[in-house]
């Protein structure tokens with residue numbers, strides 16, 4: 001690339017011949033000026049045309065703008081004697097912003113939970129997500145389309161879909177992320193790492209669009225399906241050839257599962273299912289639905305395959321349609337008896353056994369998104385100048401940052417402690433001991449999310465109200481943080497569950 005002096009650049013400062021300098025690089029904006037989303041005339045300002053526009057540029061654009069190929073090619077050279085100082089992280093890089101990473105990934109800090117193998121795995125997962133999934137996440141979040149088969153195939157090639165289901169038998173014999181971790185050593189911290197990395201792209205709809213339905217809907221098949229059903233369905237879903245959704249909630253009943261109205265009536269070797277389901281994540285593109293039904297002797301869970309008697313209609317939610325949220329209708333749909341999951345009438349225990357893992361997963365992704373918001377705020381408050389000083393010079397802004405950081409760090413430490421328990425408890429112990437703590441933790445992290453969203457919105461001001469531009473991550477988070485409050489059990493119900501579980505365990509002879 002050519003090297004120019006400041007004097008040479010200064011000669012190009014008029015319509016049809018317009019250059020400027022941004023971060024030691026020289027850009028020719030002559031043809032682009034008329035197409036500039038911020039208007040043409042701002043580029044002819046005396047402080048911009050033919051000058052070093054670095055500060056004004058970064059005050060108005062995210063660094064990623066200059067990485068987009070259509071804008072990167074406007075660069076014609078570099079400035080003599082100048083070096084590019086603004087660093088955009090390469091795929092796999094760790095953030096250098098304080099609190100941009102949990103302590104275990106921060107230089108000079110220690111953790112009792114993670115080994116160097118976890119660190120190696122984290123680097124591989126981040127690189128994979130940033131190279132393969134992030135471009136898709138940005139596209140899908142914007143255009144609302146479902147995740148492409150091409151990206152799903154790439155995820156299944158490295159067994160990412162299988163790893164999202166956590167440690168267990170389903171990993172046996174698989175090569176995980178090119179051998180970065182063995183099936184035997186894969187633990188809940190590996191899964192936590194995956195959940196953390198996939199929630200870093202600033203789009204809540206895509207976090208669910210990246211096959212969350214299978215993560216919450218396949219375990220009942222794995223744990224309660226017949227051997228034939230498992231042999232057929234599990235490989236199809238883990239290889240990304242078929243999609244699966246969990247279909248429990250209805251317009252009639254949400255967290256109060258006992259109020260469900262979808263019925264399954266026995267007819268010979270079939271169930272005949274009639275009813276509707278609402279808010280079904282990935283339902284728009286699911287081939288299978290793990291469905292809660294009312295049967296004669298109680299609640300029963302069936303694996304229902306999409307056919308002509310099943311229809312799905314998109315529900316417009318406040319996050320991106322890439323999540324595939326659906327209203328599902330079963331119209332006298334015939335389901336083979338062999339698709340029953342667990343015992344007839346014992347569906348409640350099938351569903352309950354799933355909840356801890358789902359709530360834990362949601363806590364992981366919620367916290368990760370919150371950490372990204374904290375990083376956005378730290379960067380913005382440092383670079384944004386108001387009345388000649390950075391935003392961080394205001395005590396009220398520092399107070400907000402302190403509160404945000406504290407909430408994320410508190411949540412992270414709690415999550416890591418619970419994850420450590422999961423690694424060291426049997427399934428039965430997890431069920432009896434962790435439902436309460438996980439409920440309380442999810443409730444706390446969701447509530448923190450609302451507070452973080454509010455503080456971040458104040459810090460970003462008007463920028464937090466636009467879907468594109470500087471505040472787009474904060475805007476998305478503010479608009480969608482309620483999903484973390486509601487999905488997998490609403491905030492207040494979770495808090496109450498935690499306390500009720502504690503009360504059950506209160507010793508009868510405890511006195512002040």
Ligand code: HEM
Nearest residue numbers: 027037038042048053056057060061062065071074469470
């Ligand atoms: C290589 C040079 C530039 C490129 C590729 C570029 C590109 C863009 C893009 C894509 C946007 C839409 C918002 C976004 O996606 O962030 C935008 C908005 C804008 N740009 Fe530029 N721009 C350049 C230089 C400049 C410069 C030097 C100025 C200096 C005044 C400027 C002022 C603005 C303004 C005022 C907006 C509207 C911001 C808003 O709505 O908040 N741009 N630009």
